[in-house]
Amino acid sequence: DSGVTQTPKHLITATGQRVTLRCSPRSGDLSVYWYQQSLDQGLQFLIQYYNGEERAKGNILERFSAQQFPDLHSELNLSSLELGDSALYFCASSVGSSGGSPLHFGNGTRLTVT
């Protein structure tokens, strides 16, 4: 158990809808990262927060947004969903915000858009 909690485990929704994915980092970790894992694109970095502030942005679509709350949990909001958004979404956390701090991953949320 990595200590990173993601909910829900599975999500099935229709195109055009909006969903929220939630992540609680490991105790003591200040950084939260979101990654998308699709079959054909491996693990793609979406966004990172450190102690409530956005630190880095990757290939995150404008339809997607995220935030980190004062209690350090994070939410990833996906709107106007398309079939291509179907993927496994991972949250990870680390103590530091860069360099050698290893990322500890949650079990992921499997999103299926129909």
Next chain:
Amino acid sequence: AQTVTQSQPEMSVQEAETVTLSCTYDTSESDYYLFWYKQPPSRQMILVIRQEAYKQQNATENRFSVNFQKAAKSFSLKISDSQLGDAAMYFCAYRVQGAQKLVFGQGTRLTINP
């Protein structure tokens, strides 16, 4: 651009044998970190081993060890005495000191034959 290449999409090995997974990366940085992650069928991303680029000594974690060749930008993972539980996707990852983004390779699927 920083890239990580895993040239072996699939590998297989007999139980109790040794297998080596390849990884190369492209960077102009001198201070960075390298990681191997394991993703079993449970989908969780599990940290296997970590290497600091400034350390010449290869990292070792029980049956897992790396062969880090900085000049060649190569970071292979050796699994000794392979066990059925080692069957998984293995991802090589790279992160520059001071950077937030952890860059992943496309993964190698390892099968253990009993």
